[in-house]
Amino acid sequence: MEATLQTILFWVFAILGIAGGIGLLFNRNPVYAALSLILNFFSIAGLYLSLQAQFLSIIQVLVYAGAIMVLFLFVIMLLNLEHESGVTTFHTRRALAFVLGLAFVGEMLYVFRGLSAYKLEGSFEYGEVEPIGYQLMTYYLLPFEMISVILLAALIGAIIVARSHKYI
């Protein structure tokens, strides 16, 4: 494989992303785990960028690495979580879940093993803001607008769950 800038960047971001994911799983301290997740989000944003999906990349940083992770950190710090207690006990159920999960990963690897045969060539204009905006406001207008109903319902739900008891 020739070492163009793109492949080098791919490997850098891919390794960083996986490292972030592993860090998330194996850090006992929730704050460190959250920070590893940020690393993961940023490297995925980098991968998007190298695929010429600029819009997605920016949104990934703004929404996930920015807004959502700040919320996570707030919750973790406000709740003042202790270190997660050890989960080393052996359960048949957990073992079964592990085996099934592994089987699923194996299945996925088997399914996608032939995918390297596909080459994506040419330039893709999809990733820029303009075509995405055009698509959202024309062909995808109805789903785009209907998301507002989901958000409205979620808002009402949050209020129902969060308001104080005397209003119930």
Added chain:
Amino acid sequence: MEFSIDLLGQSTVQILPILFLLLVGLALMMLDAFKVHGKILPILTGLGLIFSAVLALAYGSPSSQVAFFGMLETGGIAPLVHVFLCASGLFTLFFLPDYLKRYHRPIEDVYALLVFAVIGMVLMANAADLIMTFIGLETMSMCLYIFAAMYKTEERSNESGFKYFLLGSFASAFLLLGISLIYGLSGMHQLPQAKVSMGSLLNLDVLANTLPNVLEGSNVNEIIFYTAIGLILIGFLFKVAAFPFHSWTPDVYEGTPTPLAGFMATGGKMAAFIALGVIMQKLNFFYIENGVEFETYPKIIQVLAIASLLTMIYGNIVAARQTNIKRMLAYSSIAHSGYVLLGFCAGGDGFEASLFYLFIYTLMNIGAFGMVGMAERQYEDTHMDHWKGLGKKAPYFAAAMSVFLFSLTGIPPLAGFMAKYQVFITAIRADLILLATVGILTSVIGAYYYIRLIVYMFFGEEQETAPDLNTRFTWMPATGIALLVALILFFGVLPSTILSPIDKVVESGLGIVMASLGM
């Protein structure tokens, strides 16, 4: 379909029934904010649902007709489905206000959420594009999660809300992964001539054309396709509570306010089933050649058949062991999902039989859940023993409940019998003898636990502590019960009044698509 402003205006007119519902939902929120309480909100909600259903019937055309560039189906089966889903919301409303008032917690936002849930169901069931299916499913699910978690001071409600939200999001993620794999497959076909002004790749008609080309001769693509369909099926089977993905059902229904649990078990299931059925029809899972029916993807049908078989067996056997009526109805609703799936596996007329079954099931189950809600002594207290001797204390109540239970069992003059008969007869015609036999045998188990409750009511010893049900017969639930009983009797005697419209719209709505592909 090219984009044009004219089409946009035309589409807006086409979705008028849904826009009207949206308006009703927003108006209800506003009225709630200005402290307009009491019986006005549910009555307005009901009127809104009725008017929207009328609009849908008035605007719908019998032939297939899409709005918003292939996003939403507004002709064909869409108007009828709209009416069914509005009906499930409407019948829930008869039982809801009294129930909420009895626990001194009239959460008035419920009515707006109910309307939003109906919108989500309609969008999902009438979607002509997988992205629309997903958005509709999420809209519906979001409202149902809130219903499950509504009584936050009750432990059961917390449990049910949390369980449903986590597992539901998980199932949605599976569905979304499946849809994105399909998107990849469909895009693979289009990539060389990729242009920005292309429209959706996930439109079901587009998929029906691209998928066979992509799958032809490519082993990898085929495996990806089956993986994707498998993931999509996981999402749908979770939403309809079919066997391997059923475990949330009893806990969630138990913690949800009872009339709303009825709504979840009927409207939510109906929408998910219709969405799945439409996908199966549009992607030509079954096709007819020289008068003989073939399965395009036999493996998928086998998976559905096995799910149906296990769902029928599991749901009925476990339901027979329950002592809590709400849990019994939850397990029985799992069993009913099996019967509907049986219709799906049969292909051909099976979809129509399933649609009929879903409608009748909605009538019976909303009635049953609503009456269980009326008989609760305190929040979520639905043990069977409290029902002993109700036949003497509240004869009308017991008689009406018996009608619902007999209909759920499938006793002849009632609609439940006709629904089961239709499903079984199409299964037998499609040579699914084993499945049909198991269905009939498990119905016998069903008879045991439904009729046990009737025996408790009429022959059990009277309980001192039984609630005075006669005072709970206010005009609202009484009207609802009378209406439901009348409909069940009517459709039991004259099933063709609803079967022939279903047949007609399925033939003309979905049939044309199949013909245009030369299948």
